[in-house]
Amino acid sequence: MDSLWDDKQAARVLEREGQLGLRVYSSRLLGQNPDLVLHGGGNTSLKGETRNVFGETSETLFVKGSGWDLKTIEAAGFPAVSMDYLVRLGTLESLSDAQMMSELRLALLDPKAPTPSVEAILHALIPLRFVDHTHTDAVVTLSNSVGGAERLAQLYGDEVLILPYVMPGFVLAKQVAEATRGVDWSSLRGIVLLHHGLFTFAEDAKTSYNAMIELVTKAEDLIRELGAELPVEPSEPMPVSNVPSIEREQLARLRKAAGEVFGAPIVQRLNTSALARGFAARADAAELIASGPLTPDHTIHTKPFGAAFAETPLEGLEEFAGDYRQYVAQYAQPHHRCLDAMPRFGVWLQRGTLSFAASVKRLGVVDDIVTHTLQAMLTGEALGGWRALSRAELFEVEYWELEQAKLNSAPASADPARELEGKVALVTGAGSGIGRATAERLLTAGAAVIALDKEQDGLAQFQGQPAALALCCDITQTQEVEAALDTAVARFGGLDILVSNAGLFPPSQTLESLDDANWDASLAVNLSAPMRLLRACTPLLRQGFDPAVVMIASKNVPAPGPGAAAYSAAKAAVTQLSRVAALELGEHGIRVNTLHPDAVYDTALWSDDILATRAAAYGLSVEAYKTKNVLRAEVSSADVAEAVFLLAGSRLAKTTGAQLPVDGGNDRVI
Ligand SMILES: [Zn+2]
Incomplete structure (x- = not known):
């Protein structure tokens, strides 16, 4: 294991922020190594002085506060605690957990600070300025194997004290106090707690940190010498696996x-x-x-x-x-x-x-x-x-x-705002417009979201979000859909919400001039693909939690326009598909509802140029064109996403087979 200590950086930190800054610096060095510290396992401290409002100074322990992670800890994550109080607590014969936690809060020098670590008393009893504690994989693995205690004793000799396992907290503090009574701390570099972890300590941050790295490296070397090292890197990325x-x-x-x-x-x-x-x-x-x-x-x-x-x-x-x-x-x-x-x-x-x-x-x-x-x-x-x-x-x-x-x-x-926590949703056409807004809305509500889009570009925004699985997928290609579902189920386990949104708006053509390619393309994307997707997802939805399907159709279904036969006919058919699905899937508890959005102009479809041209065609300003509905309101992707969220979650749990407009009110529909 390599030391990450950087003398220049440490000197800068010391100059700017003093010893507490250095405490933060080396705690983060430990925290960023998952072989040392994993999800809150470990704590560190510094001994110094604080001055109260009367100008009196007192010995102080700055120890990791609960709720902070060493990887990202800041100075505020080290509450100041009275050393005198902690040392006196250490002399008590016994202390219950609840009482210890309450005493630790009483020992705080700032009443608003976070509660000190449950190991605060132990940190106080070690008479050196810097104390580092990790749950190092290598040392604990040795200790968790046959003959481990003996191997560790032989490996470290007199410079490390090896203690049998006891419960963390007050009992552990007492054990360390007993075991180190009369010990010469200057000859001791660390303490191994079997099945638990390792403590190192020193008068300065660097020595304590490096002792941790060196002792762990010794354990790693021993594992290697014994031929037990594994060839696999633990940081291997999660594979995109296909399951039959x-x-x-x-x-x-x-x-x-x-x-x-x-x-x-x-x-x-x-x-x-x-x-x-x-x-x-x-x-x-x-x-x-x-x-x-x-x-x-x-x-x-x-x-x-x-x-x-x-x-x-x-x-x-x-x-x-x-x-x-x-x-x-x-x-x-x-x-x-x-x-x-x-x-x-x-x-x-x-x-x-x-x-x-x-x-x-x-x-x-x-x-x-x-x-x-x-x-x-x-x-x-x-x-x-x-x-x-x-x-x-x-x-x-x-x-x-x-x-x-x-x-x-x-x-x-x-968090009550995350009512979809634990649920899994799939959204097609998630790279832009209504699909993107829907994926974001469902993610905000806590759902895991499988975001499908034909174009890779729009999916970039989902990268790095653990709850999103962004996959490039042409929904007209059965094999691509199958592969996406395999990956989705491997990643999140199943499916509760299906939002069929991906669509295609072919060029405007009257019936006389309508060419077959445009007609076929519209039916393929707007009708056949949603049908096949719904069919493929149904076995998964049947195993879903309060499962729901939301089909995005169009205002063109109740109020078609001239020149849009290919689009309107396909959307009308998908609406009918949705109604049949509601009838068939109701017995499995699957709700199927349809949305008819209209005039949603913040999508990739509507560039400023197109919008200006269309507005001019009606003799309207862009603003007036955008709001030419009953409510005189501009309809956004987010408005449609909100309607999807309502139909997909449990708020409209008794509604199925419904068609809901999201259009600001259309006098032809009303
Ligand atoms: Zn621990």
């Missing part, structure tokens, strides 16, 4: 069943990276996936063990739920309430791994942890056998109120 259609339906059914166990819509992902496939191909994959996590703090995201899925994945789900409930029954105290029994990850034998979460954001966290866990498990096996913590110890952490509090305070689930 038969498995597509199976996956959607699994997602539905998993969501029912969870009690809400969920997203599910099939990972077929080389690492995942390699794991799934092992004869002992089912046993290994159930054998315990990398570090116990992962259990709030992943639960303490994974599920195993075979030919019939639904059986694996039931088995997991049974095992999980049994595990809870075995270790729970009367005050514990059993959490949901949905697995967060599992192996699908011979195929890859699966992950499950309430939102795409959480799914990303699970995926990252699972990737590191698989790597660690395989390394542990190569070292002689993976030996994670016992289920009793894992239960204590998973159901620890301080851990569960971390999840409850996460913003994703709490």
